[in-house]
Amino acid sequence: MADILASEQTSEFSEVFHLYSQNSQDSLPISKLPSAMKSIGLFPKQSHINEIVNKTDPEGSGFITLPDFLNSMSSHLDCCWANPEDEIKETFEFFDENDDGLLSITEVREVLKKTADSGLNDEEIENLVRKGNCDEEGNINLEEFKKIFLDFY
Numbered sequence: 001m002a003d004i005l006a007s008e009q010t011s012e013f014s015e016v017f018h019l020y021s022q023n024s025q026d027s028l029p030i031s032k033l034p035s036a037m038k039s040i041g042l043f044p045k046q047s048h049i050n051e052i053v054n055k056t057d058p059e060g061s062g063f064i065t066l067p068d069f070l071n072s073m074s075s076h077l078d079c080c081w082a083n084p085e086d087e088i089k090e091t092f093e094f095f096d097e098n099d100d101g102l103l104s105i106t107e108v109r110e111v112l113k114k115t116a117d118s119g120l121n122d123e124e125i126e127n128l129v130r131k132g133n134c135d136e137e138g139n140i141n142l143e144e145f146k147k148i149f150l151d152f153y
C-alpha cells in the first residue's frame with residue numbers, strides 16, 4: 001500500500017519515523033507511535049493504535065519498522081486524517097447538559113474517563129485537566145477543552 005503514498009508524503013513520514021526512533025535507526029518504539037502520527041497530522045484513537053500494533057507487531061517486540069510504519073500510515077489516512085475539532089465540539093456539547101457553554105472540572109474528568117479508551121489513570125487525567133484554565137468556579141470553556149483534548153490526542 002505504501003506505493004499509493006505520494007513520494008512527498010513518504011519522505012515526510014520517513015523523516016518523522018527517524019525523528020522519533022532516535023536511538024534505534026530501523027525501528028520506532030510503539031510508545032512513540034501516537035506522537036509520531038500526531039506530528040504528521042493524524043489523530044489516531046487508541047483503537048487505531050491497537051489495530052496497527054496488532055498488525056505490525058504481533059509478536060509484541062514493542063517496535064515498528066519503517067516499511068510497516070509507512071504501510072500503516074497509508075491505510076490509516078482515511079480514518080484519522082482529520083481535524084478532531086468537530087468531534088471535540090460534539091463531545092463538549094454532549095456533556096454540557098445545561099447548555100451554558102461551560103463544563104465543570106468534574107464533567108471534564110468524566111468526559112476523559114469515558115472517551116479515553118487508552119486506559120489513562122486518575123493521575124494522568126488530573127494532569128490533563130490542570131492544563132486547561134478554568135474560571136473561579138472551576139468551569140472550563142470550549143477553547144480550553146480543545147487544548148486539553150488535543151494534548152490528550
Ligand SMILES: [Ca+2]
Binds near residue numbers: 097104
Ligand atoms: Ca454546563
